Amino acid sequence: MKVSKKKAPQPGRAAVHPVDEVLPAGRLAVYGMQHVLAFYAGAVIVPILLANSIGLSTDQLVHLINADLFTCGIASIIQSVGFWKVGVRLPLLQGVTFTAVSPMIAIGLAAGGGTDGLLVIYGAVIVAGLATFFIAPFFSRLIRFFPPVVTGSVITIIGIALLPVAAADATGGAGPTSDPTSGRNMAYALGTLALIVVIQRVFKGFMATVAVLVGLVVGTLVAWALGDAHFGAVSDSGWVGVTTPFHFGWPQFSFAAIVSMIVVMLITAVETTGDVFATGEIVEKRVGREDIARALRADGLATTLGGTLNSFPYTCFAENVGLVRLTQVKSRWVVATAGLIMVLLGLLPKAGAIVAGIPHPVLGGAALAMFATVAVVGFQTLTKVDFHDHRNVVIVATSVGLAMYVTAQPQVSQAVPDWAEIIFGSGITLGSLTAIVLNIVFHHVGKDFGPAVAGMPGDTIRLDQVNEMGRAEFVETFAGLFQGPRWMVERAWDQRPFADTHALRRAFQEALFSGSPEEQRELIEAYPELGSRLVSEGIVGEESLRDQSSRGLTHLAEPDQEALTSLTDAYRERFGFPLVISVRDASSLDRILAEGRERLGNCERQEHAAALIEIAKIAGHRFDDFLREANPIHSARTRTPWSSQR
Structure with missing residues (x-):
């Protein structure tokens, strides 16, 4: 049989990160078009809303759309490819921020609407873009105010707040075209979604990565065959349409408009920061302060170009962050290709009209x-948060709750003064700012006591007290996590200070596995036999009684007791130490007996390692008991298994 040989990497040549991988031209084109199709509706909605609100003509709207696509392409290339200190060089596609819609409409109407209003908008956009570019390095220094509790909240809010936009499209599009009662619209939306899911489940490799593209193409073809997709605009569109700088005239500068737009860009910077962290999580690339600065410089430069080329403020598009997560195609050159395609679409109105023919559902x-x-990326980020610290529960719950408040009831923005509409007009904006402010209030203002980690309600031991304990007090407090020897707890004390309960939990685990074979053997031999009288009578400690009684091993019927005793005797005779099993992880006595009999076939070294792992699990459950007693309200809602920290 012929065995294929992989080409060994050349010595001294570093492996290329998936983000920097240049795919074959054909795949770049297909993946890039998938990004464009997924992005298109969101890209053109802002100029459509603005044009309708300030009274622009249809011809002016067409030019705005072409200019928007053209500048989106340039902005995406800048962000993904990068140069000098501009562009984060991640697969992030740029689009016009929805946060700017309401302020731009307000600015345009205040200036008289029409072209006059548009020129004042462009003046404010240009200055705000320049301001963003120059403040980027200063904003990036605030990265310490974006721990996982903030970034996870922001990413989650972005994803959830965008779902109503998708739902509106699924019902036929926002406005008069919407028909939530239409079974046909529902069929198109759910059919497209189902096809994407089926492709993801059935196929692997290339087909799985283009599932969204296939779903859009097949859904559009079906709608066209049934007369629900129309491409009449293609024949009415010109072949070439070049956007020129200051097409509508020289920009006008208003101080109030500029201040308003700078505020918008500061809020957008928070959203961009969240998107960059989300993408870093997806592509498994660490995001640092300089990366945030690069991304914000790209936002600023793209926004300045937008004001010059008859477009609007730019930010990273969360829609396409989701596409990267869904397809797992991580190359930034795919987004660069999508940018090139958008530039071409901006120059070819007919091509843009074809893409515009995709039905909303x-x-x-x-x-x-x-x-x-x-x-989902937000949920994954939040798994890094210590929710035993109730402050983090408050931060996430409040920020997500307020974001959903204004997302579900957008008209509430009319109840606040005009200056506050920028914040209350967007769930993403309100939720993000809430998470940031609450994190500062709870974690950066005043003394940080940390979460409660042990003790009884009303008499708890908090993390700051643990960090100040002497060795003897620390060992006495946490000795019950293990049986017998205390060297593990003593070595865990050496790892102070502990940042959170996760760090404290890890310290015990690392200390356990750092012991010598002799120390570990002594520890294993200290654990009582399963179902023994010493356990049921509480002689070997309350912790063992609690562990074994959770599965009824302290009050077994005689046949069951005989079967368990026979197993533990055989195990000790075979290996010379007791059978250690984390019984709280076993569903029944039958499962415990089956596991024990299976382990009798292992070698002694393997069983030594297995016993240590079981001891780690037992200690994890006992640690959870500590937390449960210290945090009874939180513990009723959630539980963090020891195994999740391994």
Whole structure:
């Protein structure tokens, strides 16, 4: 049989990170078009909303759309490819921020609407873009105010807040075209979503990565065959349409408009920071302060170009963050290719008209999957948060709750003064700012006591007290996590200070596995036999009684007791130490007996290691008991298994 040989990497040549991998041209084109199709509706909605609100003509709207696509392409290339200190060089596609819609409409109407209002908007956009570019390095220094509790909340909020946009498309699009009662719209949306899911489940490799593209194309073809997709605009569009700088005239500068737009860009910087962290999580690339600065410089430069080329403020598009997560295609050159395609679409109105022919319900079905995956990235980030610290529960709950408040009831923004509409007009903005402010209030203002980690309600031991304990007090407090020897607890004390309960938990685990074979053997031999009288009578400690009584081993019927005793005797005779099993992880006595009999066939070294792992699990459950007694309200809601920290 012929065995294929992989080419060994050349010595001294570093492996290429998936983000920097240059894929074959064909795949770049296909993946890039998938990004464009997924992004298109979100890209053109801002100029459509603005044009309708300030009274622009249809011809002016067409030019705005072409200019938007053209500048989106340039902005995406800047962000993904990068140069000098501009561009984060991650697969992040740029689009016009929704945060700017309400302020731009307000600025345009205040200036008289029409072209006059548009020129004042462009003046404010240009200055705000320059301001963002120059403050980027200063904003990036605030990265310490974006721990996982903030970034996870922001990413989750972005994903959840975008779902109503997808739902609106699924019902036929926002506005008069929407028909939530239409079974046909539902069929297109759910059919597209189902096709994407089926492709992801059935196929692997290339087909799985283009599931969204296939869903959009097939959904559009079906709609066209049934007469629900129309491409009449293609024949009415020109072949070439070049956007020129200051097409509508020289920009006008208003101080109030500029201040308003700078505030918008500061809020957008928070969203961009969240998107960069989300993408870093997805592509498994560490994001640092300089990366945030690069991303924000790209936002600023793209926004300045937008004001010059008849477009608007730019930010990273969360829609396409979800697509990267869904397809697992991590190359930034795919996004660069998507940027090039958008530049061409901006120059070829006919090509843009074809893409515009995708029916809203088809696009909405695909968007449901993509936007939800952004929220999933947020959930993954939140798993790093210590929720035994009730302050973090408050931060996440409050920020997500307020974000959903204004997302579900957008008209509440009319109840606040005009200056506050920028904040209350967007769930993403309000939720993100809430998470940031609450994190500062709870974690950076005043003394940080840390979460309660042990003790009884009303008499708890908090993390700051643990960090100040002497060795003897620390050992006495946590000795019950293990049986017999205390060297593990003593070595865990050496790892102070502990940042959170996760760090304290890890310290015990690392100390356990750092012991010598002789120390570990002594520890294993200290654990009582399963179902023994010493346990049931509480002679070997309350912890062992609690462990074994959880599965009824302290009051077994005679046949069951004989079967368990026979097993433990055989095990000790075979290996010379007791059978250690974390019984709280076993579903029944039958499962405990089956596991023990299976382990009788192992060698002594393997069983030594297995016993240590079981001891780690037992200690984990006992640590959870400590936390449960110290945090009874939180413990009723959630539980963190020891195994999740391994």
